[in-house]
Amino acid sequence: MAKDIKNISIVIVEDHTIVRQGIKALVESIEGIKVLAETGDGREALDVIFKSKPHVVLLDIAIPGLNGIEVASRIKKEHPHIKVIMLSMHANEEYIFQSLRVGVSGYLLKDSGIEELEMAIKSVMRNEIYLSPPISKQVVMDYIKRIEAMEKEKKVDKNVFEVLTPRQREILQLIAEGHTTKEISKKLNISVNIMDAHRTQIMEILDIHNVAGLVRYAIKAKLVD
Numbered sequence: 001m002a003k004d005i006k007n008i009s010i011v012i013v014e015d016h017t018i019v020r021q022g023i024k025a026l027v028e029s030i031e032g033i034k035v036l037a038e039t040g041d042g043r044e045a046l047d048v049i050f051k052s053k054p055h056v057v058l059l060d061i062a063i064p065g066l067n068g069i070e071v072a073s074r075i076k077k078e079h080p081h082i083k084v085i086m087l088s089m090h091a092n093e094e095y096i097f098q099s100l101r102v103g104v105s106g107y108l109l110k111d112s113g114i115e116e117l118e119m120a121i122k123s124v125m126r127n128e129i130y131l132s133p134p135i136s137k138q139v140v141m142d143y144i145k146r147i148e149a150m151e152k153e154k155k156v157d158k159n160v161f162e163v164l165t166p167r168q169r170e171i172l173q174l175i176a177e178g179h180t181t182k183e184i185s186k187k188l189n190i191s192v193n194i195m196d197a198h199r200t201q202i203m204e205i206l207d208i209h210n211v212a213g214l215v216r217y218a219i220k221a222k223l224v225d
Contacts, residue, residue, distance in 0.1 A: 006032045008121065011049050013071065014060040014087065015040035019110070023058060023087075026114050033121065042066030043187075046074055054082065056121055059104075061088040061095060062225035064177060069098050069222065070169055073161065076103035083124040091135050093142070095222060098161070106130035160221040163205055169223065171198050175211060176218035 010027055012035060014020040024035050036052045039045050042065035049057055057075060061068035072084045085106035086099045099107055105124035108117065109132040116132065123130035160169060167188075174184045185195040203209050208217055218224050 008033045008056060008125065009036045009052070009054040010034065010056045010058060010121075011036055011045070011052060011054045012038040012058045013040070013042070013045040013049075013063060013068070014038075014058070015063045016060075026117055027058070029114065030118050030121070040064075042068070042071045045071055049075060049082065050078060053079065056083045056085060056124060058085050058087055058108075061086050061090075061099070065174075066170060067173055067223050067225075069095075069102055069161075070166070070173070072099065072104050073102040074166065085120055085124060085130070091132070096131070096135060098222060100129075102161070107135060108132050109134060160217075160223060164202065168198060168202050168205075171195070172202055172214060172218050173223045175199065176215045176224045 010033060012020055012023055012027070014023060017040065020038055020040060024038060027033055027035055036054050037048045039048050040063065042063045044065070045057075045059070045063070046066070057072075059068045059072060063071070066074075068086060068088075072086065075082055075084055080103070083105040084103070085108050086095075086104050087108055087110055088095060089110050091109060096107055105127075106120045106129065108120050108130070112120075112132055120130040120132075160172070164172065170188070171184060174187065179187070181192055181195050181199070185192045188195070190198075202214070206214070206217060208214055215224075
């Protein structure tokens with residue numbers, strides 16, 4: 001594929017309709033780019049992306065169903081050639097670290113202009129990492145040092161992406177979003193008994209034994225905004 005910005009296909013994942021339409025308008029104003037699809041739900045996003053196979057996904061970090069980092073992680077495992085640019089209102093170090101760890105190619109702040117959006121897309125299509133200028137160089141250096149230290153010590157600080165399976169993370173997010181056991185069972189097409197078993201296992205793994213504690217953990221782990 002040519003590295004310049006020609007015939008680039010994009011999927012937009014953003015749960016706020018007005019914001020999504022604004023992003024779409026900006027993207028379509030850039031010559032050589034085509035928006036294949038758009039959605040505001042994390043679970044639906046995976047179906048859309050895996051069917052359309054775009055070159056680039058513009059992905060909101062805080063979306064319902066499955067959060068952006070979880071969606072990005074699954075995209076990179078199933079289709080590593082698809083470039084993911086995370087969209088966020090926050091220049092939060094932990095968000096950035098988690099995004100980079102799952103393999104995103106860019107982290108773009110939502111107040112960026114069209115020139116920066118175009119630059120981000122061009123950069124990831126050249127297999128480069130793009131971070132919005134407000135994200136300090138020190139953040140990147142800290143990330144590199146953290147990864148090097150982990151590799152050197154042959155251990156990684158336990159976080160939600162390492163101690164829980166993708167299905168368990170999905171259920172934890174839905175619990176934190178306020179869905180009932182019956183609602184989650186229906187959404188995931190599993191029985192209430194299986195759902196209860198998943199929740200019990202999650203609580204045992206995390207050593208958290210009430211829903212309020214699970215919600216606090218999910219917020220701290222950035223599964224929900």
